[in-house]
Amino acid sequence: MTKTNQELFEKHAEDFAYCETVIKKYSKSFYAAFSQLPEKKAKSVYAIYAFCRLADDTVDLAHSEEKLLALKQQLDAFALGEIPDEPIWRALSVVFSVYPMNLAPFYDMIEGQKQDLVFTQPETFADLEDYCYYVAGSVGLMLLPLLSDQAEEIQSPAKLLGEAMQLTNILRDIGEDNQMGRIYLPKEMMRDYGVTEAMLHASKPTKSLIDLWEAVANEAEQKYEASFAMLPLIDPNCRLALTAAAMIYKEQLTVIRENHYLMLDRKNYVSQLRKVQLLRKAKKDVEKRKDDSHQSTL
Structure with a gap:
C-alpha cells in the first residue's frame, strides 16, 4: 500500500x-x-x-x-x-x-x-558570480519545487536571490574568511579600488575598502531587487517566507553600515527584535503586492 x-x-x-x-x-x-x-x-x-x-x-x-x-x-x-x-x-x-x-x-x-x-581568489566579479551560483544560487534551485508549481519559469530570479545572499555572506565575513586564507573580493576590483591584502588584516577598514565593499553591496542589492520578479509565480502560501528570507538576509548589509563597516575583526548580526520587525514588514509587503496585483486585473 x-x-x-x-x-x-x-x-x-x-x-x-x-x-x-x-x-x-x-x-x-x-x-x-x-x-x-x-x-x-x-x-x-x-x-x-x-x-x-x-x-x-x-x-x-x-x-x-x-x-x-x-x-x-x-x-x-x-x-x-x-x-x-x-x-x-x-x-x-x-x-x-x-x-x-x-x-x-x-x-x-x-x-x-x-x-x-x-581555493583560488576570483580574478573578476564575473568569476565571483560564478562561484556564488555554485554555493548559493544552486540552493535557490533546490528550493524552487517546494515554493512554486512553475519552477521552470523562475529559475533565473531564484538563482539571483541565492547569489545575492552569498555576496552578503562574503561582505559580512571578510575578516573571518581572511583568517582562513580566503579572499573572495575579486583581484580586479581590489586593484581598481586600491585595496591591498594588508588592509584586510587591519581592525578598521580604510575608505578604499569601504568603497569596494559598497560596490559589491550594490551588486547584491540589485540581485535582491531583481529576484522579486519571481514572487507572482511563487505559491501564495510561500510568498511570506521567501520575502522574509530576502529581507532579513539583506538587512545584514544595513547593520554593517550602521556599525561603521566594522567587519574585519567581528561579525555583524541582525537582532531577534529586528527579525520580528522585518517579518511584520514582509507580511505588509506581500499583502501590498497582492492588492496591487488584484487592482491591475480589474
Whole structure:
C-alpha cells in the first residue's frame, strides 16, 4: 500500500526534527523566515538546508577532499534510489518523493564546495558570480519545487536571490574568511579600488575598502531587487517566507553600515527584535503586492 505524504512525514518525524535542529543552530535568519511555510514545506526546507550545511562543513570544518568525495558518492547512491542510512538522507528521500525535485543543483553545490577546498581568489566579479551560483544560487534551485508549481519559469530570479545572499555572506565575513586564507573580493576590483591584502588584516577598514565593499553591496542589492520578479509565480502560501528570507538576509548589509563597516575583526548580526520587525514588514509587503496585483486585473 502506498503511503500518503502525511504518513511519510510522520514516519520520518525524527529525521526531520534532526534537520530542524541543524537550521536552528546554524541559520537563525533562514529559520525565522522559512518556519513561516506550511509544515511539510518547512520541514522539506530544513532537510535541504541540512544537506547544504553538511557539504559546507565538510570543507570549512573538516577540510577534507576525502569526505567531500564520500558525500558525492552518497549523492550518487541516492540518485540510484539507495538511501544512505542517515537522518538527512532519509528526510531528503521523503522530499524527493513528494516534490518534483532535481538532483542537478545538489551536484552543483558539491562542485562549489570543491572550489573552496582548493581555493583560488576570483580574478573578476564575473568569476565571483560564478562561484556564488555554485554555493548559493544552486540552493535557490533546490528550493524552487517546494515554493512554486512553475519552477521552470523562475529559475533565473531564484538563482539571483541565492547569489545575492552569498555576496552578503562574503561582505559580512571578510575578516573571518581572511583568517582562513580566503579572499573572495575579486583581484580586479581590489586593484581598481586600491585595496591591498594588508588592509584586510587591519581592525578598521580604510575608505578604499569601504568603497569596494559598497560596490559589491550594490551588486547584491540589485540581485535582491531583481529576484522579486519571481514572487507572482511563487505559491501564495510561500510568498511570506521567501520575502522574509530576502529581507532579513539583506538587512545584514544595513547593520554593517550602521556599525561603521566594522567587519574585519567581528561579525555583524541582525537582532531577534529586528527579525520580528522585518517579518511584520514582509507580511505588509506581500499583502501590498497582492492588492496591487488584484487592482491591475480589474
